[in-house]
Amino acid sequence: MKILVADDSKAMRMIVVRTLRQAGLGGHDIIEAEDGKQAYEIARAQNVDLVLSDWNMPEMTGIELLKALRSSGSEVPFCFVTSEGSDEMREQASQAGAMGLIAKPFTSDAFGDILAPVVA
Amino acid sequence: MSAIDEFEEAREDLEALLIEVLGSVFSEEAMPVWDDALPPGPIVSSRLAIHDEVDDSYTMVEVRTSAIVARVLASRMLLTADPGPDDLLDAVGELGNIAGGNVKSLLRHSCRLSLPLAEMTDDASAPDVDGVTVRAAVLGQVVELTVHLAGDIEGLTWPGSASEEVVETPA
Numbered sequence: 001m002k003i004l005v006a007d008d009s010k011a012m013r014m015i016v017v018r019t020l021r022q023a024g025l026g027g028h029d030i031i032e033a034e035d036g037k038q039a040y041e042i043a044r045a046q047n048v049d050l051v052l053s054d055w056n057m058p059e060m061t062g063i064e065l066l067k068a069l070r071s072s073g074s075e076v077p078f079c080f081v082t083s084e085g086s087d088e089m090r091e092q093a094s095q096a097g098a099m100g101l102i103a104k105p106f107t108s109d110a111f112g113d114i115l116a117p118v119v120a
Numbered sequence: 121m122s123a124i125d126e127f128e129e130a131r132e133d134l135e136a137l138l139i140e141v142l143g144s145v146f147s148e149e150a151m152p153v154w155d156d157a158l159p160p161g162p163i164v165s166s167r168l169a170i171h172d173e174v175d176d177s178y179t180m181v182e183v184r185t186s187a188i189v190a191r192v193l194a195s196r197m198l199l200t201a202d203p204g205p206d207d208l209l210d211a212v213g214e215l216g217n218i219a220g221g222n223v224k225s226l227l228r229h230s231c232r233l234s235l236p237l238a239e240m241t242d243d244a245s246a247p248d249v250d251g252v253t254v255r256a257a258v259l260g261q262v263v264e265l266t267v268h269l270a271g272d273i274e275g276l277t278w279p280g281s282a283s284e285e286v287v288e289t290p291a
Contacts, residue, residue: 008235009210009213009214009217010207010210011194011197011207011211011214012197012214014198014199015197018199036280055279056217056221056233056235056279056280057235057280058235058277058279059281060280060281061280064280064281082221083217083221083233084221084224084225084233085221086224088230103221104217104218104221105141105144105218106144107144
């Protein structure tokens with residue numbers, strides 16, 4: 001399984017990958033992107049199976065990334081991992097087609113609860 | 121009621137927020153402190169702005185700590201024994217981003233968050249601003265969270281397609 005992790009912080013990308021492993025969801029191919037635009041190009045070119053994306057990023061935000069992917073016909077499972085977890089943002093994410101939103105700071109339990117159904 | 125009045129009323133929430141964020145990112149227990157200042161020496165700070173789209177005001181969220189704490193944080197986040205200066209900025213920038221996102225969630229209305237800007241300075245003195253500052257100790261060192269109305273937001277950028285635009289200082 002190919003998992004794309006998009007976040008402008010290298011430290012946070014590493015924490016996301018580590019938390020996946022702690023949630024018992026490790027052992028997959030991880031591809032990293034530093035912003036939404038790079039993530040979009042990788043997702044389109046490499047046929048990824050899951051996108052874990054920050055919301056606030058340079059070039060293209062996470063929600064712009066999700067909408068661009070859906071507009072291109074991609075139905076790849078998409079989950080936000082972001083510092084903002086308001087009801088308004090969760091609603092916006094859901095309406096755009098995200099499977100969930102994990103708010104920072106997070107636990108491995110939060111990853112397991114939301115991602116286990118799609119991470120084989 | 122201004123955003124700062126709201127945050128003054130929510131001081132306990134800010135203290136709890138800082139302790140929760142520190143406890144999570146350091147995997148260490150953080151404790152509230154009230155009077156302890158940052159130690160002399162290099163300081164790593166992160167600042168970002170929250171734009172209130174209702175009244176077009178800007179609120180700044182700043183996180184400051186010693187380079188010692190920043191080094192431990194970067195080491196733990198990046199799993200490296202010898203983090204470089206960019207690693208320290210990345211780690212504290214992300215700490216500020218997490219704090220900023222959670223502070224934004226305390227606001228009642230529609231707001232927009234800038235990207236964080238992290239810097240290293242030799243000035244450990246508290247910022248001379250009219251705002252709310254809460255402090256917590258982790259690993260025996262102080263971490264400071266200040267929320268204040270923004271007078272100078274120069275250099276900050278917005279996420280997404282407008283990220284190339286430098287945030288304009290309000291008149």
